[in-house]
Amino acid sequence: MLTPAEKQRYARHFTLPEVGEEGQEKLKQSAILCIGTGGLGAPAAMYLAAAGVGRIGLVDADHVESSNLQRQIIHGERWIGKPKLDSAKSRLLEINPYIEVECHETRFTAANAEQIASEYDIIIDGTDNFPTRYLSNDVAYLLKKPNIYGSIFRFEGQVSVFAPHLGGPCYRCMLPTPPEPGSIPSCAEAGVLGVLPGIIGSLQAMEAIKLILGAGKPPLGKLVHYDALNTEFRKFTLRKDPECPLCGNNPTITELIDYEQFCGLPSTSTMKEITVLELKEKLDTGLDGILVDVRTPEEVAAAALDGTQRIPLQELPQRYREIPTDKTIYIHCKAGGRSAKACSFLADQDITNTVNIKGGIDAWRDLIDPSLPPA
Structure with missing residues (x-):
């Protein structure tokens, strides 16, 4: 039941016929x-918390960096x-x-996804890589939970709700095979x-709240596309395959399967x-070779190791x-992902004297030089 303090907090919800006190208790x-x-x-998490969702689970293994703060408004300078x-x-x-926040400080993987996700009603996919998108889709389907998808790229974003158990398609119906590794640049x-991402993440929170309340129509079988430069929303039909x-x-x-392998990412099992x-x-x-940094010029400008040859992965x-x-090429x-792709690409060119640095500059900062600026 809602406490008097909670009733006061959510007063603006009570006047909405679609919410009311009963809907607030559902939240x-x-x-x-x-x-x-x-x-x-x-x-997404901030608006869910403000709306009164009783229990919010968070999965993340990263540390806050200064380059995050331009968009990840849940974090601040002191963190x-x-x-x-x-x-x-x-x-x-x-x-x-008045809410509970449960933290899972780990990568979301095929080994832990079912155990983590089984404790929740809805999954919100806030990831930025294809292996985890397929994983969140698959675990949601296997557990019969809605998967609220969102993605962003430069000035464009997309939102949908994948829930075959509610009559819609899944993410695989929209994208049966992942794009070639490296063909789509990261943020x-x-x-x-x-x-x-504030706009798209807020839309994801809205769809989650609608599903809990049973209000309105979720975009099952629809992909909502937002073009920020032209201030346009478009809706595309997605069909169950x-x-x-x-x-x-x-x-x-x-x-659940090996999603790194499915997405064609280089396996580090045979990589030096x-x-x-x-x-x-x-x-x-005295390094017995050369050190190559494959990050973007902007990342290198923020923090870099001395004596590196700099070639962005793209x-x-x-x-x-x-x-x-x-010489040996280090x-x-x-964090080690793009460098693994670089090693794999060079191997395809018959250049096999490469060594991937696990954890990348993030690990260097954590384990060797904490004074290195985040980048």
Whole structure:
């Protein structure tokens, strides 16, 4: 039941016929999982907290960086270098002390997804990579929970609700196969206007609240596209694919799979890798090769290691011949993902003397030089 203080807090909801006191109690009894507390997860979680969703779960393993603050408004300056979950939980409880915030400080993977997601009514996908998008879709389908999808790119965003158990298609019906690795640049590579994820994340929160209340019509079988530059919303019809390997007539995916492999990302199991601590030892004794940084110029300008050759990953196909191949090539990026792609690309060019630096410059900051600015 709602306390007198909660009734006062949610007074503006009570006058809405679609909400009222009964609807507010539904919100209090609900539980929503937000995968990520970044550009999309930040506004979504904040509005869910303000609306009175009783239990909010957060999944994130990252630390707050200064480059996050332009769009991830749940975090603040004093939290730079600290876990995002600590920052997010503090802010949500400041917004609404009458809710519960549960933190899962880990990557959302096939190994833990079902255990984490099973405790919640709705999943909000606030991720920025294809393996986790397919994972959140699949686990939501297997657990018969709505998956509220959102994505952003520069000045454009998309929202939909994937819920085959409610009669709509799933994410795989819209995108049966993932794009080629590296074909779509990340936010770090392409940029994004900071306001945009606030709009899309708020729409995701709205759809979650509507589902809890049973109010209005969720965009089942619809993809809502927002063009910020032209201030236009467009709606596209999505159809359930009878051949979908997950929700189709003859499904072939009946359990969670290896999503990195499915999306064509390089496997690090056969790749030569070292930790930043091992790299530090080599640098102290004289590196037996060259160090290549494949981050964007903007990231490098914010924080970089001395003596690196700098070639952004997206420029590597045109510039890889600039790298001397008579020495070991140590490659690093922000967290190890793009550098693994670089190693894989060079291997395809028969350049196999590469070593991926696990954890990238983030790990260097955490384990070796905390004074290094976040980037």
